[in-house]
Amino acid sequence: MKRVSDPVLSGQKCPYCGRKTVYVDSAEIYALSYGMIYLCRPCNAYCGVHKGTDIALGRVANATLRNLKKEAHSHFDQLWKQKGMTRKNAYKWLSSSMDIPKDLTHIGMFDEEQCRKVINLCKTKVL
Template sequence: MEFTEICRYCGGVIRAVPARNVYGPAVNRLGLQKEYIYQCQNCNARVGCHKGTLRPLGNVANETLRLKRMETHRVFDAFWKRKGMSRTKGYQWLAGQMGLPERLTHIGGFEMDQCQKVIDLCRKFEHEEAA
């Protein structure tokens, strides 16, 4: 995933900032004391980093997309766990279902339509299994 320092929403500058700047005192509860987040200085679009690195988890997202990605993670994580899959196997299954290479199958890089497709796939597969 390629990372840009220019915000795709407003054209503002994106900088790595300590997670504390975004989450305030909650940073301790979240275990992000030493972590960084890339954040647009204008519109607050942001993306977290892989633990202990400055490597982004995906691409910057506005609040609407961040909420959709969180919903998608809740549905997908519950799905692969209920199906007795490992996280890795779950993502392999998802890559196959979406017709994507595994290296590009990360919810943190998905757009709204891709997030909805993940949710729909999980619900469809559960429904077919139950029928």
């Protein structure tokens, strides 16, 4: 896993207010600890980190974006599993379909518009 230099895509900066995020225990959000997160308190936007690291899983997200990411992942995972693709090949297809670099093609990094595009692309994908 590679650290992304963009402060928004790496969870270091809130895309909503532009403030620097804080690195805190997830118990602050969930009341139980599930590991560390990057959090923007004023926006209630957050994201987790890869286990055992401080590398964010993507951009911090508010409730709307968190729900869109879940929906995008659901459609994406269903697509590649049902179509007999590997996850890696599915991400190559997604990168090409969205015309974005492979190293930035991760649902965790996507904004609302990009998540909606993933959902629509996956609903219409025919092999």
